[in-house]
Amino acid sequence: MTAQLPYDHETELEHVLERCNAARQAPLPAKDALPEGFSGLLGHFPVYFPEEIAHAAGLLPVNVLGGGNRLEMKHADARMGSFVCSICRSTAELGLNGSLAGLAGFVTHPICDAAKHLAGIWSRNFPEQLSQILYLPQNVNTPGAVRYIAAEYQRLRAELEKATGRRVEDEALRASIRLYNHNRALLRELYAVRRDEPWKLSCIESSLLTRARTRMPCEEHTALLGRALDAVRHRALRAQDKPRVVFVGGFCEQPPVEMLETLDDNCYVVDDDLLIGLRWLSADVPETGDPIWALAESYVERSAASPVQHDARKSKEGYLMAMLREARADAAILTAAKFCEPGLDDQLAWSKHLDEAGIPYLVLEFEEKMTSFEQMAMQVETFAESLLFALA
Amino acid sequence: MNTVAEKMPPAPAAAGFDPRVEGQRLIRQWYAELEQASELGQPVANVFVMGNAVEILRAFDFKLVFPEINSLQTGVRKASEEYIRLSEDYGMSPDVCSYVKADVGLILKEHRHPAGRIPKAHLAVASNMCNTFIKWAEIWERWLKTPTFVLDLPGQRSAGWQVRPGDAQHAADARWVEAQFQELIARCEAITGRKLDLERLAEIEERVNRMVLHWNNVMVLNRVCPAPYNAMLDGLTFIGIMNVYRGAPEGVEFMRTLEEHLKAKVARGEGRVAEERFRLLFSGTPCYVSMRRLVELFETWGGVFAYSDYLTFAAGGMDAAELLYDTSRPLESLAEVTALAAQRGLSNQFFAHERLARQIRDYGADGVVFHGIKSCRFVSSGMADTREYLNRRLEVPTLYIESDLIDPRYWSDAQIKNRVDAFFEALGQRGGAAPARGAAEAQRRSA
Numbered sequence: 001m002t003a004q005l006p007y008d009h010e011t012e013l014e015h016v017l018e019r020c021n022a023a024r025q026a027p028l029p030a031k032d033a034l035p036e037g038f039s040g041l042l043g044h045f046p047v048y049f050p051e052e053i054a055h056a057a058g059l060l061p062v063n064v065l066g067g068g069n070r071l072e073m074k075h076a077d078a079r080m081g082s083f084v085c086s087i088c089r090s091t092a093e094l095g096l097n098g099s100l101a102g103l104a105g106f107v108t109h110p111i112c113d114a115a116k117h118l119a120g121i122w123s124r125n126f127p128e129q130l131s132q133i134l135y136l137p138q139n140v141n142t143p144g145a146v147r148y149i150a151a152e153y154q155r156l157r158a159e160l161e162k163a164t165g166r167r168v169e170d171e172a173l174r175a176s177i178r179l180y181n182h183n184r185a186l187l188r189e190l191y192a193v194r195r196d197e198p199w200k201l202s203c204i205e206s207s208l209l210t211r212a213r214t215r216m217p218c219e220e221h222t223a224l225l226g227r228a229l230d231a232v233r234h235r236a237l238r239a240q241d242k243p244r245v246v247f248v249g250g251f252c253e254q255p256p257v258e259m260l261e262t263l264d265d266n267c268y269v270v271d272d273d274l275l276i277g278l279r280w281l282s283a284d285v286p287e288t289g290d291p292i293w294a295l296a297e298s299y300v301e302r303s304a305a306s307p308v309q310h311d312a313r314k315s316k317e318g319y320l321m322a323m324l325r326e327a328r329a330d331a332a333i334l335t336a337a338k339f340c341e342p343g344l345d346d347q348l349a350w351s352k353h354l355d356e357a358g359i360p361y362l363v364l365e366f367e368e369k370m371t372s373f374e375q376m377a378m379q380v381e382t383f384a385e386s387l388l389f390a391l392a
Numbered sequence: 393m394n395t396v397a398e399k400m401p402p403a404p405a406a407a408g409f410d411p412r413v414e415g416q417r418l419i420r421q422w423y424a425e426l427e428q429a430s431e432l433g434q435p436v437a438n439v440f441v442m443g444n445a446v447e448i449l450r451a452f453d454f455k456l457v458f459p460e461i462n463s464l465q466t467g468v469r470k471a472s473e474e475y476i477r478l479s480e481d482y483g484m485s486p487d488v489c490s491y492v493k494a495d496v497g498l499i500l501k502e503h504r505h506p507a508g509r510i511p512k513a514h515l516a517v518a519s520n521m522c523n524t525f526i527k528w529a530e531i532w533e534r535w536l537k538t539p540t541f542v543l544d545l546p547g548q549r550s551a552g553w554q555v556r557p558g559d560a561q562h563a564a565d566a567r568w569v570e571a572q573f574q575e576l577i578a579r580c581e582a583i584t585g586r587k588l589d590l591e592r593l594a595e596i597e598e599r600v601n602r603m604v605l606h607w608n609n610v611m612v613l614n615r616v617c618p619a620p621y622n623a624m625l626d627g628l629t630f631i632g633i634m635n636v637y638r639g640a641p642e643g644v645e646f647m648r649t650l651e652e653h654l655k656a657k658v659a660r661g662e663g664r665v666a667e668e669r670f671r672l673l674f675s676g677t678p679c680y681v682s683m684r685r686l687v688e689l690f691e692t693w694g695g696v697f698a699y700s701d702y703l704t705f706a707a708g709g710m711d712a713a714e715l716l717y718d719t720s721r722p723l724e725s726l727a728e729v730t731a732l733a734a735q736r737g738l739s740n741q742f743f744a745h746e747r748l749a750r751q752i753r754d755y756g757a758d759g760v761v762f763h764g765i766k767s768c769r770f771v772s773s774g775m776a777d778t779r780e781y782l783n784r785r786l787e788v789p790t791l792y793i794e795s796d797l798i799d800p801r802y803w804s805d806a807q808i809k810n811r812v813d814a815f816f817e818a819l820g821q822r823g824g825a826a827p828a829r830g831a832a833e834a835q836r837r838s839a
């Protein structure tokens with residue numbers, strides 16, 4: 001018998017983070033190594049995707065988030081112009097180099113034109129995979145939007161039934177909704193810690209914890225989140241003299257880990273829009289009644305905001321200001337992924353608005369594939385110092 | 393499409409009609425009317441060419457501003473650089489759509505456009521066909537407080553997407569579009585203080601139907617050899633009228649006369665170029681600052697653009713067949729046709745290989761020229777892959793060139809000329825130049 005190690009919060013968190021990081025970098029599981037209960041994998045592109053439907057169909061939802069800064073581009077350069085954002089190009093590369101060959105299908109969304117083109121690229125190059133655009137609406141304000149989304153979700157459900165040869169029962173959908181509700185509640189707790197005691201959980205840790213859901217069953221992720229939250233709450237760390245900032249611009253393409261580390265070194269990132277699609281539904285989806293309707297209605301009535309969704313109730317400036325207010329932030333880091341048109345448009349709008357509101361901000365452009373951070377580190381450091389000086 | 397041509401009654405003679413001159417006159421007239429709109433207290437709406445509801449807006453007598461046309465006109469009039477620079481100085485990223493930048497320049501210049509003063513809109517309708525439309529409209533919302541209506545059109549969901557009028561998918565999509573039209577109508581009623589007149593709407597739709605029939609026939613006429621017009625030069629004039637005057641009597645008249653004029657040309661066996669040697673398909677958007685020059689580079693080799701997918705998507709998908717309104721149910725029919733056009737004529741840009749493969753066949757194309765625009769991700773993001781696919785599957789020669797819609801800084805004459813010349817040399821070596829197929833063949837095919 002091995003002696004049981006005493007429980008230690010830091011070690012526990014370390015283990016959880018290691019698991020999350022390994023999941024982020026791991027190749028897709030082979031068909032015979034799928035987690036129990038799943039018969040295949042369904043790739044989906046950011047931002048939002050109703051994972052519950054895939055989950056209930058027995059397909060593990062895999063959020064395809066590009067290739068980061070270690071991927072060698074061998075094929076995609078010739079297939080997608082240099083003016084297209086990195087996440088689209090590297091996603092195409094992952095397809096073309098065979099890394100995503102295990103997917104049963106790939107679903108993208110009308111968040112921007114480059115993302116829509118991925119469906120064409122997929123259908124031309126991987127005709128054996130189900131390649132789809134899930135037409136989530138850009139108008140959620142007209143009565144009838146819920147009915148339309150519900151029809152689109154039913155279409156997806158039917159496509160997945162066809163692909164798997166297995167019916168997706170309402171009860172299975174409700175069970176998935178319950179699982180995801182629990183998961184999202186824990187993610188909200190994670191972000192509450194960031195707001196209330198940011199010294200206990202860094203932006204990079206939070207991002208790794210959240211991102212793990214892109215590569216593992218919701219059940220496993222929920223368990224990891226529970227362990228992580230418990231460990232984080234018991235962490236014996238003390239607040240440092242760092243400015244509180246909100247980070248925006250990470251709704252789709254993800255900034256490199258090193259960039260987030262740079263931010264953590266200098267600031268408390270008390271809220272962000274990183275991986276917003278995984279946290280899109282901001283309150284529980286009703287667990288009774290028609291599950292498809294419940295998901296569709298939640299998309300319209302209980303959802304986050306981002307530069308790639310138009311909702312007359314959520315101006316871009318309005319939601320940034322709400323983030324700043326609710327997180328009691330001193331300043332904002334306004335980023336955009338290179339060549340991301342929606343991001344670049346809103347970055348400018350945000351900066352003009354913050355000028356008027358007299359709120360300090362720093363503008364940064366990033367690419368998932370960037371490898372040099374010295375200059376950015378200097379900018380962030382100078383910004384943080386100037387904030388501390390102004391706040392002193 | 394041939395069936396549409398056959399349905400048409402023979403058009404009367406169009407002596408003295410010069411489509412370019414008449415087109416320019418109509419565009420001038422439109423700008424002149426826009427200048428007067430504020431003075432006359434007319435309601436004004438900003439709309440985009442892909443996925444709009446101009447029939448509804450016209451029924452409320454809105455004066456229509458097409459911001460894309462404003463932007464391209466800064467290019468045509470060689471003034472775009474000033475507008476673009478203004479917006480970049482303001483802080484717009486060099487990487488965003490140059491149409492948007494030219495329009496921001498226009499706002500910064502207090503709506504002074506080389507063609508006249510552009511009135512402020514009381515309403516903007518932006519569809520999701522190109523997502524930039526929405527971001528663009530958000531700029532107006534933010535700066536000019538323009539009320540914006542985003543018209544969400546369910547697009548083509550996958551390759552091989554087959555939706556036919558009346559099937560369940562089409563019915564669901566049309567229902568959603570109609571719900572949005574109802575809301576748009578309520579907005580228009582609030583702005584104008586008038587109720588929608590359904591008879592008026594039907595009348596406008598009837599005119600659109602006639603324009604569409606002529607438009608389809610005009611497209612079909614370029615299937616003959618020699619092609620009577622260049623799809624990327626003359627075609628740009630046609631498309632301008634198709635958009636600006638859609639549903640207006642002037643639009644019907646222009647299209648009718650144009651068809652008649654082109655039919656006469658075909659009957660005479662007269663082509664756009666003296667000796668047509670290569671029939672080409674153009675894929676992408678034009679470079680309005682240098683379009684004449686670009687076409688010249690091709691035509692000196694006897695290469696004519698017999699068709700361009702631009703004529704499909706930038707004319708609102710109006711040649712995508714079966715797009716005729718049933719004027720006995722004007723609103724429902726508008727929704728049904730809009731939903732179909734969105735999938736068959738607009739969002740199928742994301743699956744461009746399917747449409748291009750058809751058009752290569754329909755227009756007897758010897759090659760495809762792709763014109764990539766960095767800042768227009770709607771056309772360019774999938775272009776290289778589509779090109780590779782066509783090369784591989786259809787073994788059709790292709791050429792890729794790159795510049796911009798209106799930003800002259802991206803036009804590199806020597807480089808483009810080299811590429812064009814090399815393309816024709818390869819085309820020539822491939823199977824020798826196609827013989828001029830002459831008037832007899834043209835007449836046979838148009839008969």
Ligand code: SF4
Binds near residue numbers: 087339
């Ligand atoms: S990063 Fe921006 S441009 Fe790229 S896919 Fe995402 S939203 Fe589109």
Ligand code: SF4
Binds near residue numbers: 524797
């Ligand atoms: S991105 Fe292209 S299609 Fe969209 S508005 Fe700009 S020029 Fe037009």
